[in-house]
Amino acid sequence: MGMLWSASSRHLLRHPVQLLLALLGLALGVATIVAVDVATGSAARAFELSLAAVQGPATHELDGGPAGIDEALYVHLARTLHYVRANPVVDGYVTVGDQSMQLLGLDPLGAAGFADHSSGQSSDQGTGSVMLDSADALAQWLSGSGAVLLSRERAMQLGLQSGSTFSVDVGGHALAGHLLGVLGNGTAGLESVMLTDLATAQEWLGSVGRLTRIDLNVPPGPAAAAELTQLTHELPAGVTVAPTTQRAQAGLDMTQAFTTNLRALGLLALLVGLFLVYGTMSFAIVQRRRSLGILRALGATRAQLLRIIALEAVGMALVGGAAGLVAGALIGRELVGMVSRTINDLYYVLAVNSVALPAGEPLLALGAALAVALLAAAVPALEAVQSAPQLALRASVLEARARRVTLGMLGLSVLLALACAGLVVSTDRSVFAGFAALVLAMLSVAAATPAVLYGSARTLARSRVCASPPARLALGGVADSLSRTGVAVAALAMAVTAMIGISIMVDSFRESLRDWLAHTLPADIYVGAPGPGFARPERRIDAGVAADLVHVTGIAGYSASRRAMVDSDRGPVVLDAMDGTPAMRTGVDLTASSADVWQGFANGAVLLAQPLAYRLNLDVGATLRLRTVLGPRNFRVVGVFREYGNDRGSVRISRAVYRRLWQDDSVSTLAMYVSPGADVTAVVSRLYAVAAGRQALQMDTPAQVRVISLNIFDRTFIITRVLNWLAAGVAAIGLLSALLAWQLGRTHELALLRVLGLTRLGAASMIMAQTLFMGAVALLAALPAGVLMAVLLVRVINRRAFGWQIDLHLHPAQITSAIALALSAALLAGLYPAWRMAHALLPQDLREE
Secondary structure, eight states: HHHHHHHHHEEEEEHHHHHHHHHHHHHHHHHHHHHHHHHHHHHHHHHHHHHHHTTTTOOEEEEOOOEEEEHHHHHHHHOOOOOSSEEEEEEEEEEEETTTEEEEEHHHHHTTTOOOGGOOTTTTSSSSOOOOOOOHHHHHHHHSSSSEEEEEEHHHHHHTTTTOOEEEEEETTTEEEEEEEOOOOOTOOOTTTTEHHHHHHHHTTTTTTTTSSSEEOOSSSHHHHHHHHHHHHOOOTOOOOHHHHHHHHHHHHHHHHHHHHHHHHHHHHHHHEEEEHHHHHHHHHHHHHHHHHHHHHHHHHHHHOOOOOOOHHHHHHHHHHHHHHHHHHHHHHHHHHHHHHHHHHHTOOOOOOOOOHHHHHHHHHHHHHHHHHHHHHHHHHHHHSOOOOOTTOOHHHHHHHHHHHHHHHHHHHHHHHHHHHHHHHOSSHHHHHHHHHHHHHHHHHHHHHHHHHHHHHHHHHGGGGSSHHHHHHHHHHHTTTTHHHHHHHHHHHHHHHHHHHHHHHHHHHHHHHHHHHHHOOOSSSEEEOOOSSSOOTTTOHHHHHHHHHTTTEEEEEEEEEEEEEEEETTTTEEEEEEOHHHHHOOOOOOEEEEEHHHHHHTTTOOEEEHHHHHHHHHOOOOOEEEEEEEEEEEEEEEEEEEESTTTOEEEEEEHHHHHHOOOOOBSSSEEEETTTTTTTHHHHHHHHHHHHOOOEEEEOHHHEEEEHHHHHHHHHHHHHEEEEHHHHHHHHHHHHHHHHHHHHHHHHHHHHHTTOOOOOOHHHHHHHHHHHHHHHHHHHHHHHHHHHHIIIIIIIIHHHHHHOOOOOOOOOGHHHHHHHHHHHHHHHHHHHHHHHHHHHHHHHHOOOO
């Protein structure tokens, strides 16, 4: 057994470059998965910490929708509740400098006794108690003079110290803030939160006399449970009670599809790494076929050889997995900024100030590496130990077996393709099934590529196109070394397929978004209140400002809209209340509608965006139940429209109906139509002049809206492109490793050709031609497969994950990066062998048989 270990270790040490490339490829595959988990896990952890800090010891909450809750209800609860404790909260989003924050208004006197000491919770848990160190500080806090508390980290980022004054922007209003102090230790989750008094928050957010919610702390026991039940039955219309965990889950559900897609891309890189490790182990066994045959002839058993090969794979997995774990943590630190920026753009304000490996991530990374390495080593190991000792000495036996396996893999490719199609047809809404179908399609491409390589090489070698002997020798060498070239080209083909498919998907989505924006922006000028967050109630245009804007010279007409987040029986939904003007109707791209769609809309029916209709499984004629200020109401669905601005989808309702049922006259956006012949730029200047000194509004033309929207889109999908290039890097390393090993193993053959008259330039050119040919074959196999993958991504996975209906857009530019990858990887793989052959010592290479 010691001789076997010695032979194994000597072989690995004699091929350090090949071993290093294999470990690098495996490490990159693992690193991609770890990086995605670190980035998404850190964002989720930051959200959970922030939510826990903001909620404190609350177990339930009362919510009144976009209109909020009359603060008189809290006064009533404080007087009548005996077991359940209540805490009033006002929250919204503000901006300080270029940083968005959550404004949280609290009553320190009420919050101090909010925690239930009998349940073992500390009174300073979360924001349950605002710690003010003096009566003077408490007086300033309660004075309504704009006194706030910030975390120490956020104060340092903003360059503020205790006593500093600064400007706070809320919906276009510049307000004066005063930093009363910084929060001490134990403020995890409050890095993006600004704490202030209830009255200040109400004034800043324009909700005087209203509360955003009332937190409830329900201690264990039947008395508190009974009191909560009684409270639920006595609540005013439009106010509901729900566990705090429900809001947390709703926030995490928003980003679920987004993070699922990122993890799928990480698994793609590991899948490519699987082929890389398989190729490495296969080549290692091929290179040792003579020594393994001798060991078998000398008495080594199959079990001993199998054990040695398995332990080699385990060693590679442990080293590559550990390196991937470290690299993934470093890459994840860079990705977390992209992920949090996307979440801020699309979902909610989030500050990720700490990056850490999720629990169990080291075991997951090493486990994935072990699974990939052992799976990849299984086939070549079994081939090595099942061969008769005398046959293991012959390369011709190995290549003949490789050709037979290639034909079998072609049949397997057909079966995998059929399984992919069957999985798509037999499942309707499963995202997991969609990703499984994608994996089957990728494996089908990988299984067919060696046959494509062999057939292409043989066909070209026999054609008149390659009539010269060096060309035929080059192509014949590729075809006759299928056991070593097939896997490398298959791995590259998979990566190129993924690159083409993802590129087409992203470009198709971008073009669909561009077309949708061109269709749905019929107005000449769009005026809105600036600010962070999505569907926030504080983002409103002042009523007086709005009334003056619509009478500016050059404005021929307008339509107003209000965006809010409301509750439904199926969870929170975005509600767009819009004036049903003829111009507004032209901007709605209906994909399905009833005959009386616009009459029904005016009478109180609703339109659903495609993502929401798909997620809730609703169609025209269905009913959606929404909670209004006057209580729950059923709304008939009269149309479904195309939308790409929100992956959760939205509901559109007549603004007149919204004002009546939600008792909200606010306006979020004005779509303004300029008189014929009027200069849009001059009209915008007049609009700014009217709003100057009153409210800093955002005014954009349709062209500017398109630019802003596409910039957000590009920021969102830059993560996808980064992960895609990581997967491509794994494949490029795999090709380099495989072809380098193959070429270096042919030194004797190439030396014979040199002796027979092949020049140095001819030998180098033949090697470069072989590697470029294999890159071209990988590209040839990947082109149709990439289009198929794009169809799966667009029509199956994105449809099931988000509900979008995206039109497929194909452009030649989408495959340029794939062409560059395939040919560049092949070129780099041939450079060193070509240089080595041009400078080889022929007598030495001839003796190395």
